[in-house]
Amino acid sequence: MNKQDIYNLLEEKGVWHEIVEHEAVWNMEDLAKVKLPYPDADAKNVFVRDDKKQNYYLITVKDDKRVDLKKFREDHNTRKLSFVSENDLMEILNLIPGSVSPFGLLNDKECKVKFFLDKAFTVNKAIVGIHPNDNTATVFVKANDLIDIIKEHGNEVEVVKI
Secondary structure, eight states: OOHHHHHHHHHHHTOOEEEEEOSOOOSHHHHHTSOOSOGGGBEEEEEEEETTSOOEEEEEEETTOOOOHHHHHHHHTOOOEEEOOHHHHHHHHOOOTTOOOGGGGGGOTTOOEEEEEEGGGGSTTOEEEEOSSSTTEEEEEEHHHHHHHHHHHTOOEEEEOO
């Protein structure tokens, strides 16, 4: 699914969302320069795999958090983790670096990626800001709607404290 496909899906499902188109952002420093309506909802996405390339995980946290892969491994009883290669990113999620997003899971034909959403997104306004599979926009959706969309697609979802 590309950016327009994501927009269409949200409209078809009647999901509340707000779109902010912007210059391409490649990292959190670039995103900090963009004026967004819900700065506390900005997400950072980490796509990792285990050392046997059998299990893949997309971890989405608040933009100011750091993902400690060693602690994550211990907390979730995984094998040693490392970042996914550009080739695997394209093959599994059909995304390029800088565009990683939970919406990319909608391109995961085998539903092999397990999604971990930081519990911090489910409090207060419970809004999360993520790319629509393209780093030239940020889409804000309610965390529960995002969870429902990903589960409906078939990927496993866990909301955890990270």
